[in-house]
Amino acid sequence: MISSARLATAERADALGVLLSLPSHEDASNAVLIWVPLWLQRRVTACTALGKAVKGEGAHSFLRFVRSTRRRASHMSGSIAQSRASDRLARTIWPALALSALLVGCRPDSEAATPQVRPVRTVTVEKHEAGSPVTLTGRIEAKDEVALGFRISGRLLENKARLGDRVKPGEVIARLEPQNELNQLRSAEANLAAAQAQLTQAQNHFERQDTLLRQGWTTRAIWDEAKKALQTAQAQVDSAEAQLKAAHDLVSFTQLEADAPGVVTEVGPRAGTVVQAGQMIVRLARQDGRDAVFDVPAQLIRSAPPDPQIMVSLTDDPKVTAQGRVREVAPQADPVTRNFEVKVGLTDPPPAMLLGATVTGRMEMEAFPVINIPTSALTRFNQRPAVWIVDSANLTVSVRNVEVLRYDPATVAVSEGLNTGDIVVTAGVQALHPGQKVRLLGSPSS
Numbered sequence: 228m229i230s231s232a233r234l235a236t237a238e239r240a241d242a243l244g245v246l247l248s249l250p251s252h253e254d255a256s257n258a259v260l261i262w263v264p265l266w267l268q269r270r271v272t273a274c275t276a277l278g279k280a281v282k283g284e285g286a287h288s289f290l291r292f293v294r295s296t297r298r299r300a301s302h303m304s305g306s307i308a309q310s311r312a313s314d315r316l317a318r319t320i321w322p323a324l325a326l327s328a329l330l331v332g333c334r335p336d337s338e339a340a341t342p343q344v345r346p347v348r349t350v351t352v353e354k355h356e357a358g359s360p361v362t363l364t365g366r367i368e369a370k371d372e373v374a375l376g377f378r379i380s381g382r383l384l385e386n387k388a389r390l391g392d393r394v395k396p397g398e399v400i401a402r403l404e405p406q407n408e409l410n411q412l413r414s415a416e417a418n419l420a421a422a423q424a425q426l427t428q429a430q431n432h433f434e435r436q437d438t439l440l441r442q443g444w445t446t447r448a449i450w451d452e453a454k455k456a457l458q459t460a461q462a463q464v465d466s467a468e469a470q471l472k473a474a475h476d477l478v479s480f481t482q483l484e485a486d487a488p489g490v491v492t493e494v495g496p497r498a499g500t501v502v503q504a505g506q507m508i509v510r511l512a513r514q515d516g517r518d519a520v521f522d523v524p525a526q527l528i529r530s531a532p533p534d535p536q537i538m539v540s541l542t543d544d545p546k547v548t549a550q551g552r553v554r555e556v557a558p559q560a561d562p563v564t565r566n567f568e569v570k571v572g573l574t575d576p577p578p579a580m581l582l583g584a585t586v587t588g589r590m591e592m593e594a595f596p597v598i599n600i601p602t603s604a605l606t607r608f609n610q611r612p613a614v615w616i617v618d619s620a621n622l623t624v625s626v627r628n629v630e631v632l633r634y635d636p637a638t639v640a641v642s643e644g645l646n647t648g649d650i651v652v653t654a655g656v657q658a659l660h661p662g663q664k665v666r667l668l669g670s671p672s673s
Contacts, residue, residue: 344664347624348654349617350604354596354647360589361633363521364542367584370516370554370572372492374507377403378480383500388509390494394485401508403481412474419467422460429453429460489513492582517576519551519586522566526632526642528556535590537571542585549573549580598645599638604653605631614645615652615659617667624652624659 381403388400436453439445493510496502519539540548554572561568571588573580580586604614606626613628629644645651650667652659659665 344666345655345658346666346668347615347617347652347656347659348668349650349652350600352598352600352645352647352649352651354598360591361527363523363588363590365519365521365539365571365586365588367576367580367582367586368518368520368570369489369492369512369514369582370518371513373486373511373513374493375400375483375485375509375511376495376505376507377401377483377502378504379403379408379477380503381407381481381501383496383498383502383508384481386494386497386508388491388494390491392491393488394491394511395488396485398485399482400485401483403502405478405481408474408477408481412471412478415467415471415474419464419471422463422467426457426460426464429457433457483508485511487511487513487515490582512582517549517573517580517582518554519549519571519573519588521569521571521588522561522564523569524566524631524633525560526630528567528569530592530632530642531590532592538589539571539573539580539586540589541579542587544579545587547577547579549576597632598641598647599635600641600645600651601653602634602637602639604651604656605639606656612639614641615656617650617652617665619650622665622667623662624665625661 384402384404386401388394394400433453433456436445436450440447440450489511491509492512493507495506495508495510502508519537534552537551537553538548539551540546551571551573553569555570557568560566600614606613606615608626608628611628612631613626615624616627617624627644629641632640632642634640652665654668
């Protein structure tokens with residue numbers, strides 16, 4: 228594509244050739260007065276089409292000049308045929324008009340847009356030994372918590388449990404309607420009575436046959452039949468007794484009793500609800516221990532010392548404290564937070580550490596090298612924490628994933644992904660893209 232500067236040069240040469248080829252000053256004057264405004268208007272149209280027209284106040288001034296020149300040319304063309312004075316006027320203004328026409332042109336092409344250099348603030352990071360304590364927030368839970376439910380299905384007749392109630396071993400918490408179970412119990416008792424009657428009859432018959440056999444008044448076959456009848460009757464009695472015991476158990480299953488002292492932490496269905504076997508009716512926290520439960524990041528679990536001692540205190544009253552050790556670590560991370568549930572068994576927890584209370588756990592970490600960076604430097608890339616790194620050679624940025632050890636109010640402790648001497652962007656991270664040129668506003672050491 229021919230640039231606007233070259234186009235303007237060619238058109239100026241063309242204009243000079245036309246003017247110089249005219250035979251007389253009079254013809255030249257007439258041509259200038261008529262042709263120059265038209266040529267100027269064509270130049271403006273061409274420049275506008277190319278997107279190179281003069282902008283702002285310059286454009287308006289130029290257009291006013293074109294309109295004025297066109298009016299003067301029209302006036303002068305009519306006057307030339309009537310008066311020689313017009314010729315002198317044309318000779319006077321011709322050099323000025325010609326010079327103006329030669330100087331008018333499009334602006335030269337602007338240079339290619341240079342990449343935007345964005346100013347950023349940075350820090351030069353350094354590793355240091357970190358042995359500071361780690362503090363996490365958790366909650367108090369029962370060491371042994373059980374969900375109590377009926378062993379059989381039925382309609383709930385009564386549920387006396389209330390949230391926070393303390394229960395004793397053997398205390399009845401809820402009942403089912405027992406009519407069907409009581410009927411089965413009566414049937415089992417009747418079956419046992421009939422089986423016992425048959426057993427008595429078979430026992431008497433066997434004793435008579437046994438006496439007659441010894442005296443020789445009966446045969447061995449009849450004696451064998453009597454013995455078989457006795458054994459059958461005894462088996463029927465044993466079966467009836469077992470059925471009676473099962474019926475007693477079913478009746479007892481209509482009552483839900485606490486198996487240990489504890490506190491009710493959750494209450495299920497109320498009276499009138501049809502419940503299924505095993506459905507939770509009451510959740511009971513047994514009073515044989517307390518746990519402090521925390522959600523711990525995977526990196527902290529890997530870097531924690533073996534068998535650490537945890538100092539646990541109430542968040543709203545730090546004077547209430549208890550010592551504890553890690554009792555259980557969840558084998559699988561939470562699907563939402565990606566943290567692991569860690570249970571810390573408390574030794575002699577004070578009564579003020581009630582179930583559900585918010586607590587703070589403090590653990591001393593072993594010293595190991597970490598890098599602290601401002602929280603404003605942290606961003607995300609590939610669904611992981613990341614930072615922007617400045618290449619000191621060409622002042623371009625690139626994104627790099629990092630492993631975060633812990634989050635503090637003003638800083639972030641990075642355990643992996645950064646090296647001593649790396650230049651990390653701390654302000655302006657949201658407006659960067661890989662390979663972008665930057666200008667450093669400051670690079671203090673971290």
